[in-house]
Amino acid sequence: MPSLPVIEPKDVRHAKNAPEGGAFDEGHAAPGKDPLEDAYYDYLVRLGDDSLVLGQRLSEWCGHAPGLEVDLSLANLALDLIGQATHLLNRANNDDGDELAFHRDVLDYRNCWLVEQPNGDFARTIARQLLFSTYQHLLYRELADSPDPFLLGLAAKAVKEVAYHRELASDWTIRLGDGTEESARRMAEGLDWCWRFIPELFEVDETLERMIGLQTVPDPRGFEREYHAALAAVLGEAKLAEPADQRPILGGRRGHHSEHLGHLLAVMQHIPRTYPDARW
């Protein structure tokens, strides 16, 4: 088994001087020089990382779900998401999405906090899915009108997948919320855990502003109200109260993550990092 790479003082200096995030894997996540190119790269990687990390999380249920049918349905969601990530990261990195997926460290990941949250119990997984799939559905619906042919093509295909994810998560939320005393309590706890990660989904920073300015991608604030109305409708049917607003947690788009993401990446990346030349 190869030993760990030696980290030289210059690597440490380089990492500390990096404008944001880490750079131990220098060269793996190298965007272009042009700010617009950078913004486009960042945008692809954000979408790709959201799908990749959530896909990896959902795949952790494989063999552990409450029933065979649920096991398959969560694995199906995971496969849809990893398929999206493959297209997005390939596009961002000259057809080598694997390099981005397996050879970036946690500080270079650009996913939102919501998707990296641990599965918890089934109800929390469903809460996370409801909050994310509703957002992703609205986003991809708009992206399916993008003048950018790649984003348009991706979104046109993915929007159907995501519509199903949203429907499934909504259905389960209603079943659990309007189910037994225990399922309602667990569903409420799951939503409460995930709620503080919503504002990040609608945060518009410099990168996103550039992309919105080009009119290639939607401004998420444009569907924020619709998002909250959709959640309220599901929670109403589930007979669940909307969680109180909490201090929002931001920063995933700049590489600031919870401690959970590192563990997820360790599991996901250890084989390709230990055996870089391994092939299926």
Added chain:
Amino acid sequence: MAHRHVGSVHAPDPKLALAHARDTYTRRQEGVSLWVVKSDEIVASDPADSGPLFEPAEDKVYRHPTFYDIPDVVKHI
């Protein structure tokens, strides 16, 4: 559209039964339509009766249209 039985699922209600059927049995493009029926609403033949029910058809090959030779004078068949 022809539907045939492909399997069974466990589910708390009809809507999730349909979702589970989709997730369990159409992952490899096996179908374009699904029917889900509650198992206790199916009226089925008793396997013990299969003799009287199905065996009498065994020696009646003439019920297949291919049993018959079509005379040359008959066109358009």
